[in-house]
Amino acid sequence: MRIALVPFNPVVGDIYHNTAMLKNQIESLISQSVDFAIFPELAIGGYPPKDLLDKPYFIADIQEALSCLIPLSRNISILTGFVHAEHSRGKRKLYNAAAFLRNGTIEAIATKNLLPTYDVFDEHRYFDHKDAVTTISLGNLSFGISICEDLWFETNPKYRFDPIEKLAANNIDYLINIAASPYEESKLLTRFQLLTSIPKKYNIGVMYVNQLGGNDSIVFDGGALFLDKTGTLCAQKPQFQSSPLIYDMNTPSSPLELNTLSPDDELIQALTLGIRDYVHKCKFQKVVIGLSGGIDSAVTAVLAVKALGKENVIGVSMPSRFSSEGSKTDAQLLAENLEIEFLTIPIESILEGFLDSLTPYFSDKPWDITEENIQARIRGSILMALSNKHGWMVLTTGNKSELAVGYCTLYGDMCGGLAVISDVFKTRVYSIARTLNRERTVIPPNSLSKPPSAELRHNQTDQDSLPHYDILDTILKAYIEEYKERDEIVQMGFDKETVLKVIQLVDRSEYKRKQAAPGLKVSRKAFGEGRRIPIVQNYLPLDHCNTSLLRK
């Protein structure tokens, strides 16, 4: 039996396009004598479709699209993710489901049991669950069908039973898992450990296929694999590759080592795919990036060139009275190295216009963040004007450290359609930069070595107002990704004042992040839709003093 696992890249909501692609793919697999083609979770509607699922037409169209695939199943068996609808108490219930098509009919429908409702996932918002598992037969083999989160029973005390255990109790030969599992750092290994534990525990083989591609903030890293019942890896399609993994079960194979990328290479691939799919799926071709001469915009530009080609990236330098000569030449050198179009639009005269008009209303207050923000907003407006006039998408260049503490200007450097590295801490941006320079020095060494600066006043550096990035990033990671509080972070060995200041900055910048461009999620906890902190919230851990007052 020849089985194909297809890391499919749908466009969310584009049922016609996705179904046509599925059809092409299936026809191609038929011509390659594949017996059983397996597509990821929600292949027809894309993932995550979000509130499109509230549209009755959308649900009806998914059923229609599925029915268009049925005739193909006379020549090949098909398993694909879709949205299944049933009625109960006069109302529609939806299931995140897999349809098994064979011999020109829908032979089985499996529904997802564990509905992730955390981080970027909202499946309880849309789907119901049946607490039942589905097995199918093909040839003389029996397969248990599971969908993505069904694997992860152990991780969440809210889950009431383990679908894999229940499937394994049904005498299956193989567990199939069709997934739409977003990329995050080192997740491939976590998945692999989980998947290889299944043969060991239940003496069954495993087939896994993941969705591929970027959809808004989420990047699916694709990948497929085939484990025999001893847990040996027999076949793998590495991350980020779109061609199907075709495996002939009758041909003996030698055991494989898991194909992995280095952490930086993996991250670079994820960001590149995220840019390419977001820009193209938004139907843009070119992007424009403000180049400051700093490391963040340099890394963003290099990634954009990798994603879209050098002819589709425009760099803009927007110097002010505070821009150092080095910054201007670093920006230009980067553009030359990348061979991208490069514009220089000074902001000085516009800045003077703003200051002339506004100063009478500043009540003689001294130069402060106001004037710094005006510069950033002029630059944002220039990039948006180029975007409006030429149809280029603006990519923003802020990193996670800046966005965390609000070291960025709303409506200024935060302007743009996609925040490429907003989930990458500053220290990691340096690491990626070095990796990107590995084969050829693209990013000017000066951008890597000089002290980071926003250059919004004379001799400014980031460290005037922020702790050093190695300290800052460690505190931020503890606070944002590990939910540690003040005292716990101090106990990690940091100065109490510094920790308090960082936490305050993070909490007080929530309003900025709420209006930020969507950013590519590559970590366990990115800003954006997966992290839902109220703007108005005054949480500070209670201390003894507070508690005593309350007990009085």
Added chain:
Amino acid sequence: MRIALVPFNPVVGDIYHNTAMLKNQIESLISQSVDFAIFPELAIGGYPPKDLLDKPYFIADIQEALSCLIPLSRNISILTGFVHAEHSRGKRKLYNAAAFLRNGTIEAIATKNLLPTYDVFDEHRYFDHKDAVTTISLGNLSFGISICEDLWFETNPKYRFDPIEKLAANNIDYLINIAASPYEESKLLTRFQLLTSIPKKYNIGVMYVNQLGGNDSIVFDGGALFLDKTGTLCAQKPQFQSSPLIYDMNTPSSPLELNTLSPDDELIQALTLGIRDYVHKCKFQKVVIGLSGGIDSAVTAVLAVKALGKENVIGVSMPSRFSSEGSKTDAQLLAENLEIEFLTIPIESILEGFLDSLTPYFSDKPWDITEENIQARIRGSILMALSNKHGWMVLTTGNKSELAVGYCTLYGDMCGGLAVISDVFKTRVYSIARTLNRERTVIPPNSLSKPPSAELRHNQTDQDSLPHYDILDTILKAYIEEYKERDEIVQMGFDKETVLKVIQLVDRSEYKRKQAAPGLKVSRKAFGEGRRIPIVQNYLPLDHCNTSLLRK
């Protein structure tokens, strides 16, 4: 027995402040010889606390805060919403719960059974449920405890049992419902109908109390009521009033009519409370508003004055070469009528600066939306500069119709901390304006009568590019709030081209709304966190032509 129902207004996350307020309130009720004080859902932590619930310290502090209230229960029985934590499989499980405190101890903990996970609600993200109900006894009466959504079994086929039915089967005398139910138009009547159906069905009385106040986008309208077992309204605290409803069960009362506000008055109160609480809970005192002379900014300014006082509202006129004389005088007249501070900052010279700098890069393309957006962005930057320099919050003035079709400039007129009327359609804005002018003409009649215009080019009116607002708003309501699709809306009697254009505009403007300021939710379906549509999504209903192609 004297019972108090308290429409409590907590600050999300501010456990110390909320607990201190609860304590004060309870002590005051003790002095008024109240026997039983009932507070709303999640009174201690505020609602919605969102991902604060992922912080272990936050959960521990809520338990600590509850324990601080226990001693008070020696003098009064207390029922209050809080977050209850239990452990299962080595992990923490959370419950949206109510604690019944009596005689210096926690006598019962009731947990919410139906967890709303739709629109702005994400309770499955955080909470588990026990499928069990809790009753308590006090004097010779028995009370069933329910929490908000527990009332709404019939509305959702995903809900597996009806907690009210189960409670009523326990021989209770009264059902208590503690709620955090957001305001939306005519919801008071819906709630009232639902509540009065309970005595009729089960022959039990009902006590209901709702949270009060604004938290980010959500406005809780408060309100409390007491129904006897015949369904007669015995006591009511109207919406938007903060004092407790104290009811003596031993004193016979005459039946009341439900106290309601007119739709416009209700909406005005909700928006006013939303502004006041957002601004104050963000620790701002003053707001600044761009006054265009149009109806949207006028209504926003009047509401801001109602919410914050005239001394805390600054109006700014920012005329350009396209501003009509009428607009400038209308803005000034409004400011005079409101007696607010009024600044005039022309944008012409700044606009010239931008055009001089940018024109060389515009490839001789004609004047278009680019130049219009530059004007809006200059105005946004001016308001933000005033905000930065003086610590005033910018209120944005866009209405729901504009935001729906993207008739607004990202980083321009969309700049601001709170979008006051972003959930109010343009036609309704006119209606509110007339209501606000009822007692005294505050909004210049000219702002009401002239054709709406963005005044970003000569002789522009909104209707150059949009259908008339009465048509537009009806289509938008059908598409956004009722999930109707193209053909269904055409069948309502609209031109097909118009419907298609409006739908396209809505879908293509998603990227703008993702970066919009938080807006006050006052309708069934507001933009923002309760409406989750992907940016990249190409959903269009399948038509015959598409389906035939797929079936080939």
